[in-house]
Amino acid sequence: MEKTLKAIGQKNQMLPEQVAEQIKELIIGNNWEAGHKLPNEFEMADQLQVGRGTIREAIKILVAQNIVEIKRGRGTFVCEKPGMVDDPLGLSFMNDKHKLAIDMCETRLMIEPQIAEMAAQRATIEDIEKLETLCDAVEAKIRQNVEHGQEDISFHEAIAACTGNQVVQQIVPIIQSSIMLFIDITKSGLKHHTIEEHRQLVEAIKDHDGKRASEVMTAHILQNQRNIEAITKATQKGDRYVKESGAQKSSTGA
Amino acid sequence: MEKTLKAIGQKNQMLPEQVAEQIKELIIGNNWEAGHKLPNEFEMADQLQVGRGTIREAIKILVAQNIVEIKRGRGTFVCEKPGMVDDPLGLSFMNDKHKLAIDMCETRLMIEPQIAEMAAQRATIEDIEKLETLCDAVEAKIRQNVEHGQEDISFHEAIAACTGNQVVQQIVPIIQSSIMLFIDITKSGLKHHTIEEHRQLVEAIKDHDGKRASEVMTAHILQNQRNIEAITKATQKGDRYVKESGAQKSSTGA
Incomplete structure (x- = not known):
């Protein structure tokens, strides 16, 4: 059964970091591989009961972590090697x-x-x-x-x-x-x-x-x-x- | 000699990702260690000739990459193990x-x-x-x-x-x-x-x-x-x- 995002009780406390974590778990839980397209902003905002601005902020975090990439006009996709960063040892x-x-x-x-x-x-x-x-x-x-x-x-x-x-x-x-x-x-x-x-x-x-x-x-x-x-x-x-x-x-x- | 941020010619093309890269190089170039406080938003915006909004977006990227952390009311600081993420091997x-x-x-x-x-x-x-x-x-x-x-x-x-x-x-x-x-x-x-x-x-x-x-x-x-x-x-x-x-x-x- 496909996993979906769950709305979190206290809407006001839902931070972009938490939404990012939820989306990450969605990718892992559904075994979405590189190139898989994520649900759109509206769907995710609806499922999590947060504003689209928060979803957008969360996506930015996931982009910075090399987990998803945005293809303009096409949507948001799981990266080639999700989670791998350029210099992982710092x-x-x-x-x-x-x-x-x-x-x-x-x-x-x-x-x-x-x-x-x-x-x-x-x-x-x-x-x-x-x-x-x-x-x-x-x-x-x-x-x-x-x-x-x-x-x-x-x-x-x-x-x-x-x-x-x-x-x-x-x-x-x-x-x-x-x-x-x-x-x-x-x-x-x-x-x-x-x-x-x-x-x-x-x-x-x-x-x-x-x-x-x-x-x-x-x-x-x-x-x-x-x-x-x-x-x-x-x-x-x-x-x-x-x-x-x-x-x-x-x-x-x- | 301490390295500073350099203004980039074409202001319009300056993306938060580029600003984040600049700030990262500033940290590396100056050998700023864990706990070092970054220049404030105004100073960085001034040096790079970009808007404060872009600086703020860049900082968010660096936070997501575990390079800097924001301490509310105190400023932005270099992280303990900069660049190391939780699951670096993905x-x-x-x-x-x-x-x-x-x-x-x-x-x-x-x-x-x-x-x-x-x-x-x-x-x-x-x-x-x-x-x-x-x-x-x-x-x-x-x-x-x-x-x-x-x-x-x-x-x-x-x-x-x-x-x-x-x-x-x-x-x-x-x-x-x-x-x-x-x-x-x-x-x-x-x-x-x-x-x-x-x-x-x-x-x-x-x-x-x-x-x-x-x-x-x-x-x-x-x-x-x-x-x-x-x-x-x-x-x-x-x-x-x-x-x-x-x-x-x-x-x-x-």
């Missing part, structure tokens, strides 16, 4: 970017080799085909000498997807795109390494060789770590390679 | 809660034993004192037979803090509190296990015995995993123990 608010980059590498070293191992054990034929396509896409961008950050994130996200673990699939792009908040990896001298190591990763996963996949991933991250250390040291306070509008940039991220 | 929007709980345990098994090991290697005397206090707090709540979820999260967060790694410290409470979105751990039969295993963890970290800390953490998570599997199997679709208003509940989480 890392852009941390002051010491050099330490942050090092900590990020340490965290990747904890998680990603194990993910690569699991990916090798579980990858389906379709998973491997997708990985190969994405590997080619990164390589093509690098050879064209254009920004390949987004493709790089997609590649590592696809490795995580091979595990079939939903949580891991959410965490990997966060870590990946967070790195890009601070470090412009395309400015690095790692391009040849990246091409070679990505290929080795795909081969190991294709061979279902978990141990090798884990080792290659470790080497890949260590390579990145050395590079980040070199960049941040060279720039002392790490200001030069830190993107001015990091948070804004990340909206093109995973 | 897990409450995922449909198969049983699979999600299992995936969550698998992810914890990847990360937390390594964190425990690193904690044992790096913990200072102060870290260990804090751990002992939090361990006692969980135990006290369990013995009083009251909800101990928040204390449990704080305990695991404190272990992560021993590593000195900022990223790990952000990820652990997310994973911990996400579990509580779906599973009411206080309904479990794990209370005695929890007390015993937490104590063993503190002892291993106190002895700076990384290997033992890692093993105890693995055993602790496996115990939780078996429990979650039992609960979710018993309730078939996992509806009974899934909290109706999970997302709202989590606001008390880490």
Whole structure:
């Protein structure tokens, strides 16, 4: 049975935040997926017994939280990855970017080799085909000498997807795109390494060789770590390679 | 030199979203920490050459994103953990809660034993004192037979803090509190296990015995995993123990 909004007793006390919470529960309770259209303003105002202004304020809150999006003239829809924000760890608010980059590498070293191992054990034929396509896409961008950050994130996200673990699939792009908040990896001298190591990763996963996949991933991250250390040291306070509008940039991220 | 807001040329095109982005960059650029008071509405409207209504809309966006908070009659302040939201992985929007709980345990098994090991290697005397206090707090709540979820999260967060790694410290409470979105751990039969295993963890970290800390953490998570599997199997679709208003509940989480 489809869940609907319930009117709340004390009309005067109904805040936009509460209405936003109700709408969010409606989306979750009905399992509305990305792209599902929400009831219109009039219907929601009627069901909740609040003014249309309150509904509009609530929708604004949900837009800011990346839960719904407004398509002008068409209505309000559930977002692609509802609830996922650009910088969910709030890392852009941390002051010491050099330490942050090092900590990020340490965290990747904890998680990603194990993910690569699991990916090798579980990858389906379709998973491997997708990985190969994405590997080619990164390589093509690098050879064209254009920004390949987004493709790089997609590649590592696809490795995580091979595990079939939903949580891991959410965490990997966060870590990946967070790195890009601070470090412009395309400015690095790692391009040849990246091409070679990505290929080795795909081969190991294709061979279902978990141990090798884990080792290659470790080497890949260590390579990145050395590079980040070199960049941040060279720039002392790490200001030069830190993107001015990091948070804004990340909206093109995973 | 303190950064200020810059007026943007085309006044008419200045949307609340853009103003919100500007204010966010102001906070980051000036390294304003939690509790810092923002310039008032008039000043910001003047600097950006936009109307006060636009500023007010922008502030609402930043409130929804947990970046600033309004204290009535006092002003607008930077939040405690700016940018961190209740459910940053958007897990409450995922449909198969049983699979999600299992995936969550698998992810914890990847990360937390390594964190425990690193904690044992790096913990200072102060870290260990804090751990002992939090361990006692969980135990006290369990013995009083009251909800101990928040204390449990704080305990695991404190272990992560021993590593000195900022990223790990952000990820652990997310994973911990996400579990509580779906599973009411206080309904479990794990209370005695929890007390015993937490104590063993503190002892291993106190002895700076990384290997033992890692093993105890693995055993602790496996115990939780078996429990979650039992609960979710018993309730078939996992509806009974899934909290109706999970997302709202989590606001008390880490």
